Amino acid sequence: MPGHKQKKNLNLLNEQPLADFKVGVDNVIFSVDTAQNRLLVLLIMRQQEPFVNQWSLPGTLVRQGESLEDAAYRIMSEKIKVNNLYLEQLYTFGGPNRDPREAIDSFGVRYLSVSYFALVRFEEAELIADKVTGIAWYPVKQVPELAFDHNEVLAYGHTRLRNKLEYSPVAFEVLPETFTLNDLYQLYTTVLGDNFADYSNFRARLLKLGFLSDTGIKISRGAGRPASLYKFDAEAFAPLKDKPLVFI
Amino acid sequence: MPGHKQKKNLNLLNEQPLADFKVGVDNVIFSVDTAQNRLLVLLIMRQQEPFVNQWSLPGTLVRQGESLEDAAYRIMSEKIKVNNLYLEQLYTFGGPNRDPREAIDSFGVRYLSVSYFALVRFEEAELIADKVTGIAWYPVKQVPELAFDHNEVLAYGHTRLRNKLEYSPVAFEVLPETFTLNDLYQLYTTVLGDNFADYSNFRARLLKLGFLSDTGIKISRGAGRPASLYKFDAEAFAPLKDKPLVFI
């Protein structure tokens, strides 16, 4: 997590030459398995050095003529087939010595990573397994040690997700098109922990906001009364966007 | 403002060579003139090509062995003397063709800019005018056309400021050590526009939160009853941090 240190004087560096950079883009791609109430992140098994055979966030180096966002979308399209996705820039990690290649092929080349934050729907997302490439959804709670500083990047993405969940309608980017109010509630509890309102109040608040429309369709899951399927109504939400708004 | 476009396929680029980058850091440094109720941003008159004699955000290129944050602090220390400052990363602008030097010295070198967001106290900040360097606080509302994409960077910083003001105690990073409740109120109105609670309610809410301590000192500004000087009590605030909290 990037901290905010106070003051620093590096005038010794005053006449140091400029650094040359390669720029990488790494994506933190989240998704939720509604059936098992698990928050998932997409990981790739690395095929080349450095960190061969170690899990990492899906990433790539930026090519000539390519924007950062283009690179982020390229990663997505190489690893995953989705109809719809949410993507935003996360944070830029650029300290020296964050990539072992800096020491080896040297000539002072630095590796900087611009990370992106993405949300996709688990059910719609089809993983593209080229050859023997390891690619998998990992429950965030069980993520192993990752290549580079990717554990740190993931942690930062996770905080961002928690924050966004509270004040913007990102939940509907991860849920299926139609969902029960319980699915929504479960999503909030699995991501945020269950330190908030009980189901009944959660339900009441969300419905009062008026951008969840009942499709009328009922779905039965084992015993118990069947639940209504709702969908997010973007039009009804529009007037509320960029108003302060809490979803807890 | 960085948007979130949906999908894109750039497989034509599939075998394009990697881009080489120089990395710049640009700071959006805000401050507030409490006397005149103006939000200020620090601008520098450029001395070299490109964009000679045009105003720009203070920035620099990252040197060997230097982290991004180090570079950001270096800019600060070269332009301004302050006791205390708030600094955080803002956004990374990395599209091709955002810097005219890409066309000229060429060899495919790209210029990427990592922007930082800083807050300083107007009264404490002493500008360092080396030689004839133009350096000045500009009222945000009167900023001219800037070099590069700096108007866009500034706009993004401005939004960030507005957002942070609503849910975190950044106000006290820009205000002087001691301030009247009216100063605080004015700050909120000049930055956010006056679309919120009246002074009386603003006052009541803030005081109830309990992290503003009355110094007992009174200050008289022309006619009218003298106002109490308050200061931000970081200890009293500590337990409240990272709780959801609205300052409007």
Added chain:
DNA sequence: CCAAAAGTGTTGGGCATACACCCATGA
């Protein structure tokens, strides 16, 4: 008919809004 899941209702306390009002000072 009972347990399980979904959905509704009620009640009390707290907080925000919109005001009206009192206080201390300079001119």
Added chain:
DNA sequence: TCATGGGTGTATGCCCAACACTTTTGG
């Protein structure tokens, strides 16, 4: 003594947490 800016008080209504309750299904 009055205009000016600072500060206090109060009534209304809304929202929210807690929790009790009803409805609809499967077994």
